[in-house]
Amino acid sequence: MSLLMAATIGVLVAVAVLQLLQRNAVRMVIGLYLFWNAANLLIIAVSRTRGVRAPFVGGDAAPLADPLVQALVLTAIVITFGFTAFLVTLTFWLVARGNSIDVTDFTEGRA
Amino acid sequence: MTGQHLLILPIVLPLAGAIPAALLAARAGAWVGLVTTVLTLAASAAVLAASVGGPQVYWVGGWAPPHGIALVADRFSAALALTTAAVAAASALHTLVSGEAVAHRRLYHPLFLLLLTALGGVFLTGDLFNLYVFMEIVIISSFALVALADRPVSAEVTFKYAVLSALGSLLLLVSVALVYAGVGTLNMADIAQRVRNAAAPPFWPIVAALMLAAFLLKGAIFPFHFWQPDAHAAAPSPVSAMLSGIMVKIGFYGIVRMETLIFPDAPVLLVLAPLGGASAVFGGLAALANPNLKRLLAYSTIANMGFILLALGWGGPAGMAAAMVNAVNHALLKASLFLSGGYVTERLGEQALPRLGGLAHLTPGGTLAFGLGALALAGLPPLSGFLSKLTLFQAGLAAGDPALLAVAVGASGLGIAYSLRAFVLAYWGETPPWAVERWARRAAHRGTLAAPLLLVFLVVALGIWPGPFMGLAAAAAAELGQPDIYITAVLEGGR
Numbered sequence: 275m276s277l278l279m280a281a282t283i284g285v286l287v288a289v290a291v292l293q294l295l296q297r298n299a300v301r302m303v304i305g306l307y308l309f310w311n312a313a314n315l316l317i318i319a320v321s322r323t324r325g326v327r328a329p330f331v332g333g334d335a336a337p338l339a340d341p342l343v344q345a346l347v348l349t350a351i352v353i354t355f356g357f358t359a360f361l362v363t364l365t366f367w368l369v370a371r372g373n374s375i376d377v378t379d380f381t382e383g384r385a
Numbered sequence: 386m387t388g389q390h391l392l393i394l395p396i397v398l399p400l401a402g403a404i405p406a407a408l409l410a411a412r413a414g415a416w417v418g419l420v421t422t423v424l425t426l427a428a429s430a431a432v433l434a435a436s437v438g439g440p441q442v443y444w445v446g447g448w449a450p451p452h453g454i455a456l457v458a459d460r461f462s463a464a465l466a467l468t469t470a471a472v473a474a475a476s477a478l479h480t481l482v483s484g485e486a487v488a489h490r491r492l493y494h495p496l497f498l499l500l501l502t503a504l505g506g507v508f509l510t511g512d513l514f515n516l517y518v519f520m521e522i523v524i525i526s527s528f529a530l531v532a533l534a535d536r537p538v539s540a541e542v543t544f545k546y547a548v549l550s551a552l553g554s555l556l557l558l559v560s561v562a563l564v565y566a567g568v569g570t571l572n573m574a575d576i577a578q579r580v581r582n583a584a585a586p587p588f589w590p591i592v593a594a595l596m597l598a599a600f601l602l603k604g605a606i607f608p609f610h611f612w613q614p615d616a617h618a619a620a621p622s623p624v625s626a627m628l629s630g631i632m633v634k635i636g637f638y639g640i641v642r643m644e645t646l647i648f649p650d651a652p653v654l655l656v657l658a659p660l661g662g663a664s665a666v667f668g669g670l671a672a673l674a675n676p677n678l679k680r681l682l683a684y685s686t687i688a689n690m691g692f693i694l695l696a697l698g699w700g701g702p703a704g705m706a707a708a709m710v711n712a713v714n715h716a717l718l719k720a721s722l723f724l725s726g727g728y729v730t731e732r733l734g735e736q737a738l739p740r741l742g743g744l745a746h747l748t749p750g751g752t753l754a755f756g757l758g759a760l761a762l763a764g765l766p767p768l769s770g771f772l773s774k775l776t777l778f779q780a781g782l783a784a785g786d787p788a789l790l791a792v793a794v795g796a797s798g799l800g801i802a803y804s805l806r807a808f809v810l811a812y813w814g815e816t817p818p819w820a821v822e823r824w825a826r827r828a829a830h831r832g833t834l835a836a837p838l839l840l841v842f843l844v845v846a847l848g849i850w851p852g853p854f855m856g857l858a859a860a861a862a863a864e865l866g867q868p869d870i871y872i873t874a875v876l877e878g879g880r
Contacts, residue, residue, distance in 0.1 A: 302548055313555055313558045349514075353518070360529075361548070361551070364540070367540050
């Protein structure tokens, strides 16, 4: 399971880096989104999730899953969504303002 | 207001102010912004006064250590929170009185207060994940603020800034997850204690490198600086003041916490001083060569972050104190320069230094503010910029590092050159006719220069009467030099 998790994270990061290195702004946003999900999986992977019980108040004392990690990843997922939504809107704004989505066409800072 | 809940005020006050600011019209929102930032300033001053008696700890929701989330104010974080509130109050005043276009955008005022909320949170939280979350709020609100300038280049500048900030916070998120994997806690004091009592996990140096990369990116240190000049130059002036004055200091704050609490003696921290030297020289040369007033100021921020990093790399009580003096001074005077310079470029609609000139005839008050700010940036006595350079060189002497000290002296020379170049090119000489005409086209508002003049007054006052400020920096550095004070206050204080 942990090998599968590690492999998934690795593949996600590899694809994310590949997308981030593209000139297309939309692909860069996709790359960041994949990278974020890899980071969220990493947070899950650092805790034990199999063979443990859900941590309920008043439950039995059997090995419990780490509740902190679940709180962390929930927060991180929300941030991922919010940030990605902002980036998608920003890309749309680029198009609406008549800018190219090819980042090598960006002009500011060239002079 | 009870003393017990004092620590949460610099975070809660601007958050509370953001709600009416979002609901009211733009003009009323600007007033809400000013009142809220001034209240936050008072609360931050009270927090600093309280922290002189030892680090103040507040357990959010009453959850005891180490499970709850702690807010911690030692002298260092309280001083940074106070500086933040001061720059924010000046920026809010400037927004209200200068009539800059962005002040008429309704969204601007709640976003600005959210930015202040998150900055207070970054400096006051004692929890690493909390730091990450607050940093996300800082950057997301700052993108929106940069975009609100609505210049032709705003879309692409915001996109670049957003993608690179996202990468930085991803690096931080991954390193925070790995810290939790390594020691099983996210409370910074608890991490420090566990790292000290048990051998650090084998992957600790890699985590340190990841986190350092994240903070170097935030701090706009060469070679992680490339996002910074565009964003800082294209933002509305009050936002530039916050970005260049305060936001890059998050990198500085994070590195200090790494050095003293999370990764003491990590090998990767050896790169601090050389990178600082490189940043100081690069920023100085780029500022000297740049033909745009706001970009020149932005590059100068890279150079000054280099000086701060140099002092941190030299370390010791002298180095820590020098880093802090540099950070606070730079925040105040760079904010005043962005406000006074930004006011002029906004009113004329022109940032290119070769086209500007003779502004002294148009705005004597603005010339005074920018001139004193530029002299302070150059490090001339009796202005507070001199203290920055003095403490920096003392730290270099104490560390016994002649090579990098020579680099620091050379880079300070560049600082004198680019500050005076900006001032002379923009303000001296004949006023071009187009500038006279454009200046007259827009009616002046009353008190337009109040904010930069107030900040410049602070810079002059700190330079003439440096005693309390230097004493605070030395005491804060001594406190940082003994992490036990922080650790004990957090872990024992709540019980």
